[in-house]
Amino acid sequence: MTTPIALTIAGSDSSGGAGIQADLKSFAALGVYGASVITALTAQNTQGVSGIHQVPAEFVTAQIDAVFSDLAIGAVKIGMVAHPPVIDAIAAGLKRWSPKHVVLDPVMVATSGDRLLAAEAVYALRTRLIPLASVITPNLPEAAALLDEPIAQDAAAVESQGGRLLALGCAAVLIKGGHGESPESIDYLCTSSGSIALTAKRIATKNTHGTGCSLSSAIAAGLAKGEGMETAVRSAKAWLTAAIAAADRFSVGHGHGPVHHFHKFY
Structure with missing residues (x-):
């Protein structure tokens, strides 16, 4: 029996x-x-981010090599x-180990509104990591920031940004519509074959901390299990x-609480 394994490279x-x-x-x-x-x-x-401590690039490299040299990712x-420098280290590691699937979530702004990606890192992300990705998963503001354009206001603009x-x-772009205002949350999966609109009912809750991280990880989990990209x-x-x-079953913190990752189990 083969154990599906996924690796997260993140903060x-x-x-x-x-x-x-x-x-x-x-x-x-x-x-x-x-x-x-x-x-x-x-x-x-x-309620927010009060400090960020960067891990040295050479230690990121050491972690990558330790994991890939032993685990079937x-x-x-x-x-x-x-x-x-960390982006460069990750790009070099991906080229060295050539994983089959790479899901890149360009985390630029936290749910709380705190900016997490310095301006000088955007160019490195765009040029070093995006070309190595099987799929990138920006939300509407992140897609606009990556292209240095205004935030898309309608489906046609979203699909146009997906193409760019x-x-x-x-290989693919999933532009997430969670920041939209409609009753439905519509994500757009864009590939060279065209775009697909994925619709879900918008849920009224303030407990949305980590939604982007969780979605991109869930995609990686599916790919690790052998699912195709659209599946x-x-x-x-659907899982997210x-x-x-189920997030309101929790009472965690005083701001944007977490989603319920284990809603199927308890």
């Missing part, structure tokens, strides 16, 4: 709702063994990478929608 969230912690919970909830490479330590809670999820993001070299994305969206719907 740590001291409050446990996003980052590495959310990624590992997502992997576990979906039946995938999770490994991790930590790129940064954050001091944060449900089925998919990689990349989250918070705020420092250009594909031109940066990734992995659809399954991940249920996790958000």
Whole structure:
């Protein structure tokens, strides 16, 4: 029996709702063994980020090589990478080990509104990591920031931005519509074959901490289990929608609380 394994390369969230912690919970909830490479330590809670401590690039490299030299990684999820030397180290590691699937979540702004990606890192992300990605998962503001354009206001603009993001070299783009205002949350999966609208009912809750991390990790989990891209994305969206719907079962913190990763189990 082969154990599906996914690797998250991301920052740590001291409050446990996003980052590495959310990624590992997502992997576990979906039946995938999770490994991790930590790129940064954050001091944060449900109300915001109060500090970021970067992990040196050479130690990120050491973590990557330690994991890949021993574990059969089925998919990689990349989250918070705020420092250009770390982005370079990750890109070099991916080229060295050639994982089959890479899910890149360009984490630029936290749910609380705190900016997590320095301006000088955006160029490195765009040119070094996006071309190596099987799929990137920006939300509407992140897609606009990556292209240095205004935020898309309608479906046609979203699909147009998806096409321009594909031109940066990734195989697929999932633009997340969670920041929209409509009664439905519509994500757009864009590939060279066209775009698919994925719709779910928008859920009224303030407990949305770590939703982006969790969705990209769930996609990576599906890919690690051998699912195709569209299937992995659809399954991940359905699972996350249920996790958000169950979030109010928790009473965690005083701000944007976490989603319920293990809603199927308790």
